[in-house]
Amino acid sequence: MPQHTHPRPICGHCDGFPTVTITTGQTTPTGQRQTITAHCPACRGTGHTTTPARARIGA
Numbered sequence: 001m002p003q004h005t006h007p008r009p010i011c012g013h014c015d016g017f018p019t020v021t022i023t024t025g026q027t028t029p030t031g032q033r034q035t036i037t038a039h040c041p042a043c044r045g046t047g048h049t050t051t052p053a054r055a056r057i058g059a
Contacts, residue, residue: 008048014040016048 010016018040026034039045 008050010051011040011047012045013042014047016047018043018045 010050011018016051021035022038024034024036028034040047
């Protein structure tokens with residue numbers, strides 16, 4: 001029998017968009033825009049959160 005997993009709650013800080021790319025305004029020697037990547041610090045780039053009641057230690 002297949003096991004069904006419940007959907008995890010979406011992070012309230014990033015609304016499920018955990019990673020963004022930001023343009024620095026500079027260009028590389030080849031003419032491309034220079035960018036940096038930033039991850040949501042609340043969910044650590046997963047887009048989901050775990051509630052304390054559902055959190056399992058050592059799982």
